[in-house]
Amino acid sequence: MSKRAVYPFVAIVGQERMKLALILNVINPTLSGVLIRGEKGTAKSTAVRALAEILPAIQVVKDCPFQLFPEEAPDVCRECAHTECSRQVINHEPLETVERGIRVVELPVGATEDRVVGTMDLEHALKKGEKRMEPGILAAAHRGILYVDEVNLLDDHVVDVLLDSAAMGVNTIEREGVSFSHPARFTLVGTMNPEEGELRPQLLDRFGLCVHIEGINEPAARVAIMERRMAFDENPEDFCAQWEDESRELVEKIKRAIDLYPQVVIGQPSLFEIASYCLDVGVDGHRGDIIILKAAKTLAAFHGRTEVIKDDIDTAAEMALPHRIRRQPLQDIVVDVDRLRRQNLAR
Amino acid sequence: MFHNIYPFAAIIGQDRLKRSLILNAVNPAIGGVLIRGEKGTAKSTAVRALAALLPEINIVRGCPFACDPDQPQEFCHQCRQHSNRVHVGVRRLSVVTMPLNATEDRVVGGIDFNQAVKTGRRVFQPGLLAKVHRGILYVDEVNLLDDHIVDIILDAAASGRNVVEREGISYTHPSQFILVGTMNPEEGEPRPQLLDRFGFCVEVAAEKDVGKRAALMQQREEYDSDPQGFVRRFQKENDQIAQEIMAARHFLNNVTFPNNLRTLVSEICTENHVAGHRADLVIEQGARGMAALMKHHEVTVDDIREVAWLALSHRKREPAPPPPPPPPPEHDHDHPDPPENQQDQEPAPEEHPPPEQPEPQDASQNAKTEETPPPETSEDQADPDRQAEDQNRRENAIEQIFEVGETFKVKKISSQRDRVFRRGSGRRSRTRVAQKQGRYVKSTSVAKTGDVALDATLRAAAPYQLQRASGNGLAVVLKPEDLRDKIREKRIGNFLLFLVDASGSMGARGRMTASKGAIMSLLLDAYQKRDRIAMVSFRNQEAVMNLPPTSSIEMAAHLLKEMPIGGRTPLSAGLAKTYEVMRNYLLRDPTARPIVIVITDGKSNVALGERKPLAEALDLAGRLCLDERVRFIVVDTESQGLVHFGLARKLAVAMQAEYFKIEDLKADTLVNIAKDNVK
Known part of the structure; x- marks a missing residue:
């Protein structure tokens, strides 16, 4: 399979917030995703697709449809269709693993529930007289990134299924006489245009971070966008080669941040700062606090620090809170969290 | 099932939630718990963590239904056949998760495909209801569960057995379980029957204390960075809770419930106007569980106090029955009715219509109701500046909010059955x-x-x-x-679009109160049928989308209560907006069958273009109905005075819509029943 050239992540002009949010999620998958809100043609999809290129590699059991880490979930292997590797698991033989990049799996808006959770393999049933599961998109997305373009247009049923597995990290299938479950922990990346309707609050909350993006108004930057796009369209390979150094630098930086993350510490005062931030702006539940903490730590690691500073917390809060602030029905999602806080404090 | 579940003991705060879960583990007769609360408050975490604490039970080994070897009278068919040589096994009490996408055949069980094809025998393959027998059935987001699955669960929960009659299989097996559900009230309420099935109900909210929040964050982060180590750290505390539960379960049989306290329980229930008797039973069982935990031999008043509110919060009803329906305002403005008082005072001008009731011109109808001086009569010709100014002033002066009037049961409105395959949930139209x-x-x-x-x-x-x-x-x-x-x-829900006339003319003589009552009735109906709704209102110069398509009827009801009335009637703008919303909705879901409910008196007096307002509106209406997927209903709010214009009827004809007066919408009037039968 010849690889199609992808517009390099580092060549995207501007949209720093979005890029930062995506990078943070690459460094720390427990941030559980980004929601990118913005108008059409603001490099939303380009950024997500380009992300695949800068993702670190993971160890995966060879040919495993569930992207399992060896020894991750032997229960799954036992019922898995790949008889070869399930035999090995049962006999406690070592499994062959391969190293490959994290995948970006796309969930099309029109996807049926069947394709998402998995369905019965009909052919197998007819030939062998056995029911067995054919893994769906959720299986493919395990340990990877699940990308939903226009997430607000997703079918309600599919949203429910997504919520179910995003919440538990497990996809449970109870249908058509098949009972099966497999791990499905993924980073949920969604893009949406708010003009087409809002997301259900429940799903909104599942996205760790939320960024708003707009078209760039600065002429120079706009010209740069056009130039780069044209260069890419003319000769993708050359263009990518041009940016390779910068790409590699970013990959290195991400790698260093991943290694550094466990050493990042956060002081008690900072924790209190986060908690009071959330209380000041009025957030539902505790997920906001937790996400700010994680994002702030990840930010520190990304900048090569082992200590969280006030700036990290502010940046983190601005990305973690907009979609979590309690609002009146129909009230728009708050864009400027910091200002809201100052307003609330002034009152 | 997958390792390293967040430990129960490590959950900070949420004491009531933890208490109610433990009580259920101690005494299954309580019948489950419903956990309500905003997102991100450890609802699901707590339930999943509970699974690790559950005690072990004796089962018949190899029995798919986990029969209790000590209760031979409740054996399944299989165990009954081999009842003389039962092997006892031990298993941890199971928590079975019901995914939202579960199909009926997996829930109740069905024919075993592998057996059928391989051996040619017809064998029953047990479903979730078999697996969950004597265990806990856990439904995350229980209010989103499909209705027919809810029916099955209710049926099994009520009878304690699962009766299978499908796919050529006839089978019955015991299925007794504790129902644990979580829900977020933002997504709509579950059905009352389902609500009542849950013994307890707990509301959870986020911690308000900064210190606790900080501790909580830190623990979660520690868990995420090293799940195994974290679980190990809390192992001891977790084991201790597990032992407490185990001990309390054994102790439970020694707990007695003094007779005199039964009166107290029933008093509590009556005081809170609880429907049915389940609350009494649940309180009794809950108190026994509480006593067992505390190692009392006899239930005390404190035990009852402790659990009573858990059983009552979702069953409690308002102390007084709803006030009698307010009589039509036309007849009572001289002798205001007490429950109507509030309503009478706010929209005072409307309640005392001036004697010049039969108005000759439709435009002046506005003027009269808004107490604005005469210039109104010629408003279509008035110069724009003055008009705008007038408009502004009027908007400030007489924007009013009316009470919601009497609600009633709405007659059945549904789409025709057809052969198109759709997707969705709800309960309006069969498809x-x-x-x-x-x-x-x-x-x-x-x-x-x-x-x-x-x-x-x-x-x-x-x-x-x-x-x-x-x-x-x-x-x-x-x-x-x-x-x-x-x-x-x-059945799936339809999409209902409410197009509400919020112009001044609607405020006349309490009509808006009645109209709001009608809309509210329709909304309540929409709620029960799980429709998606949207609301567009028009007044002054423009139509506004008050509520984009949503399933949250509460939001609509809230909006309706606050909807201000006043200004002129841009019916065409409303219709144009309707078209826009419909087009978007149908693009998204081409097989949808939206129902547009227009609530108006039809008196259009603001046009979009140069034409006469009314003609333009009728023309638009004619074009709107070209899409056959959309069904229109016009609810006429014009009062039946001496003179009425019948403009809404004209609109209905132009739109090929069904035409109702508010009274006609009621389900129980004899005429309607007769009409429905003839159809």
């Missing part, structure tokens, strides 16, 4: 569904969905079995041409 949900009504040889109807497929293959050589050792040889798909049918 065939192209998804693996709903009742299996029949099978088809046109395989499209891959939703194999096993019984039909086997039947189709049966005649050829002699000719088909069985090469692969299977009892039944299936070929692709035997495949039969299931056709499933269920």
